[in-house]
Amino acid sequence: MTDTQVRTPLVEMKNIKVAFGGVHAVDDVSVDLFGGEVVAIVGGNGAGKTTLIRTLSGAHPADSGEIFIDGEQVTIHNPRDAKGFGVETIYQTLALAENQNAPSNMFLGRELKTTWGTLDDAAMEDAFRKVMARLNPKFLNFRVPVQSLSGGQRQSIAIAKAVYFNARIIIMDEPTAALGPAETAQVGELIRQLKSEGIGIFLISHDIHDVFDLADRIAVMHTGNLAGVVNKVDVTKDEVLAMIIMGKRASEVTDTDIEELH
Amino acid sequence: MTGGNPTPETQEPAGIEAASSSRRSIGSIVRVAEIDTRLLGMIGALIAIWVLFNILSGGTFLTARNLWNLSVQTSVVAIMATGMVLIIVTRNIDLSVGSMLAVIGMSMALLQAEILPEWLGLGHPLIWIISLIAGILVGAIIGALQGAIVAYVGVPAFIVTLGGLLVWRGASWWLASGRTIAPMDDTFQILGGGSKGTIGGTWTWILAIVGCAAVVLLMWRRRRQRIKFGFEPRPMWAEIGIGTVLIGAIVGATAVINSYPMPALLAKKYAEEHGIAWHEGLEIPLGLATPVLIVIVVAIVMHFIAARVRFGRYVYAIGGNPEAAVLAGIKTRWTIVKAFTVMGVLTAIAAAVQIARLNAATSGLGQLTELYVIAAAVIGGTSLNGGVGTIPGAVLGALVMQSLVSGMVLMGVDAPLQDIVVGIVLVIAVAIDTYYRKRVST
Numbered sequence: 001m002t003d004t005q006v007r008t009p010l011v012e013m014k015n016i017k018v019a020f021g022g023v024h025a026v027d028d029v030s031v032d033l034f035g036g037e038v039v040a041i042v043g044g045n046g047a048g049k050t051t052l053i054r055t056l057s058g059a060h061p062a063d064s065g066e067i068f069i070d071g072e073q074v075t076i077h078n079p080r081d082a083k084g085f086g087v088e089t090i091y092q093t094l095a096l097a098e099n100q101n102a103p104s105n106m107f108l109g110r111e112l113k114t115t116w117g118t119l120d121d122a123a124m125e126d127a128f129r130k131v132m133a134r135l136n137p138k139f140l141n142f143r144v145p146v147q148s149l150s151g152g153q154r155q156s157i158a159i160a161k162a163v164y165f166n167a168r169i170i171i172m173d174e175p176t177a178a179l180g181p182a183e184t185a186q187v188g189e190l191i192r193q194l195k196s197e198g199i200g201i202f203l204i205s206h207d208i209h210d211v212f213d214l215a216d217r218i219a220v221m222h223t224g225n226l227a228g229v230v231n232k233v234d235v236t237k238d239e240v241l242a243m244i245i246m247g248k249r250a251s252e253v254t255d256t257d258i259e260e261l262h
Numbered sequence: 263m264t265g266g267n268p269t270p271e272t273q274e275p276a277g278i279e280a281a282s283s284s285r286r287s288i289g290s291i292v293r294v295a296e297i298d299t300r301l302l303g304m305i306g307a308l309i310a311i312w313v314l315f316n317i318l319s320g321g322t323f324l325t326a327r328n329l330w331n332l333s334v335q336t337s338v339v340a341i342m343a344t345g346m347v348l349i350i351v352t353r354n355i356d357l358s359v360g361s362m363l364a365v366i367g368m369s370m371a372l373l374q375a376e377i378l379p380e381w382l383g384l385g386h387p388l389i390w391i392i393s394l395i396a397g398i399l400v401g402a403i404i405g406a407l408q409g410a411i412v413a414y415v416g417v418p419a420f421i422v423t424l425g426g427l428l429v430w431r432g433a434s435w436w437l438a439s440g441r442t443i444a445p446m447d448d449t450f451q452i453l454g455g456g457s458k459g460t461i462g463g464t465w466t467w468i469l470a471i472v473g474c475a476a477v478v479l480l481m482w483r484r485r486r487q488r489i490k491f492g493f494e495p496r497p498m499w500a501e502i503g504i505g506t507v508l509i510g511a512i513v514g515a516t517a518v519i520n521s522y523p524m525p526a527l528l529a530k531k532y533a534e535e536h537g538i539a540w541h542e543g544l545e546i547p548l549g550l551a552t553p554v555l556i557v558i559v560v561a562i563v564m565h566f567i568a569a570r571v572r573f574g575r576y577v578y579a580i581g582g583n584p585e586a587a588v589l590a591g592i593k594t595r596w597t598i599v600k601a602f603t604v605m606g607v608l609t610a611i612a613a614a615v616q617i618a619r620l621n622a623a624t625s626g627l628g629q630l631t632e633l634y635v636i637a638a639a640v641i642g643g644t645s646l647n648g649g650v651g652t653i654p655g656a657v658l659g660a661l662v663m664q665s666l667v668s669g670m671v672l673m674g675v676d677a678p679l680q681d682i683v684v685g686i687v688l689v690i691a692v693a694i695d696t697y698y699r700k701r702v703s704t
Binding site for chain 2: 089098099100108109110113122123125
């Protein structure tokens with residue numbers, strides 16, 4: 001086992017700033033992520049979690065700051081750039097083309113083509129079926145528009161995309177928000193599996209239980225600032241809650257703060 | 263098939279299927295055979311309209327002569343409607359196509375009737391093709407310009423093309439100060455389908471045979487592809503049934519087209535030119551008209567674009583969820599520019615057919631055509647909410663509307679009443695479609 005100190009992080013985001021008008025949605029935030037690690041990003045509504053992560057997924061470029069992948073500085077202007085670096089994002093809204101079927105959605109923007117240059121729908125369906133057989137064997141609606149599928153099924157399409165394209169970094173924005181308990185457990189299982197394959201995962205979540213269940217480290221954001229990054233094993237749920245609500249650093253959280261929460 | 267029309271997956275276990283096969287419902291037959299129900303409904307509506315007019319007109323509607331004319335009259339709107347599908351699917355609209363038709367038509371007319379003859383001499387064999395290519399270029403440029411303003415500047419398509427409707431109409435008047443430009447180049451006139459603009463009976467049959475072969479080949483390829491990947495293919499009875507219907511339709515349509523003979527004078531001239539012994543009552547079929555041939559080629563190319571290449575898939579993805587399309591890394595703005603450019607090119611082709619048919623261009627060309635084109639696309643199942651619509655649907659939509667108009671003309675219905683009927687039919691068609699969609703989605 002290599003020492004964490006010497007290993008190069010898979011992702012390093014340094015001094016990221018994003019402002020909307022005069023509002024600093026993300027103000028000078030730095031986080032990193034190692035391979036085979038789950039880093040949860042938590043915080044209240046408007047804390048800047050999603051905005052921070054959108055700079056990595058290419059959905060909204062940062063105003064300033066640097067992003068390193070495998071120790072090399074990269075520039076990410078759009079989602080295509082991000083995918084090129086092996087960053088796949090599972091959005092809260094799931095970002096699916098409602099009128100297309102599941103295989104088309106998995107390959108959207110990266111369609112398989114025949115030797116004639118036309119779309120190879122059969123090959124795409126075949127690839128989709130193979131990925132889905134591993135992720136969610138109960139998924140059988142290969143040719144209906146995804147608008148008629150359940151939340152869990154739609155979620156598996158988004159995850160299948162990340163798995164199929166060999167993502168090295170997966171961003172999950174509230175992956176379980178729309179799911180029932182059984183489906184949530186399934187996503188949890190999947191995250192552990194992806195992690196064991198050496199994939200680095202940024203997990204954005206409201207659910208403190210999910211976070212403690214799945215994450216290795218927890219980055220707490222508060223009104224656009226980073227309140228702190230803590231190892232899960234070093235903190236209690238109450239301490240993290242205190243950080244989320246008060247925006248204090250982990251060391252600053254006192255017993256009286258926690259008592260006030262209760 | 264991309265997004266347009268869902269073909270529901272068959273999931274019932276074989277046992278249930280077998281048990282109920284004795285009294286299999288029409289619904290399950292349609293589902294297993296993967297038939298597009300909306301298209302089926304439209305064909306049904308078309309047949310109903312035809313039969314109704316045939317009865318009301320005392321049997322003059324369903325004659326070879328009338329159907330041949332109907333096919334030619336539908337062509338201009340049908341060509342443009344295929345492009346309008348892509349525009350509407352991306353949640354945009356193009357109100358300028360009628361005026362574009364005028365300005366492009368006028369440009370092509372001026373080129374071949376006044377400008378080029380001065381340089382090349384009247385009747386030069388290159389005149390028609392130079393005019394056509396120039397017209398297509400003008401169409402592409404206008405389309406790209408409007409598309410760029412919509413996609414990159416962010417002005418709503420309704421406004422951009424409403425502006426275009428006024429600008430291009432004015433420009434078409436300005437080009438020739440309101441004069442009527444005529445006549446068109448002899449070769450160019452073939453595009454309009456007049457007395458020389460047909461391909462003759464033999465070639466019509468050859469085309470039909472090629473069409474039938476293509477149907478068989480495509481169905482066989484699709485089946486082989488599915489078997490290769492281990493997916494369940496369409497049941498054999500469905501393959502044979504659909505194949506038979508399609509080939510029957512091609513052969514039937516060809517037989518009808520070819521039973522419309524040339525007028526006696528023309529036939530006599532033709533017989534003399536081709537060394538056929540002329541006698542009174544000799545019938546020589548005109549064959550398919552060039553505009554109809556153009557519609558067929560345009561529809562095949564546009565369907566291919568919509569269903570089989572990335573650009574088409576992106577058009578539908580943008581309509582289904584614009585945000586998802588952006589996040590998937592699709593260049594959505596560029597895709598919209600391309601869709602408007604395609605619309606411009608198709609408008610140019612339609613303009614060529616129109617001025618060739620009229621053998622003249624006026625600044626009033628194509629007035630209200632934009633509304634007929636949009637109506638054809640919408641009657642053909644294109645949703646103004648975006649994401650849904652098919653090319654065959656739009657062509658059928660154009661045919662439905664032209665059938666209504668022609669039928670009423672045949673019966674001597676006054677023009678104002680014709681407009682009233684077409685307007686009501688448009689609203690009813692969309693109402694039925696909305697109802698159908700709601701039922702399917704629940």
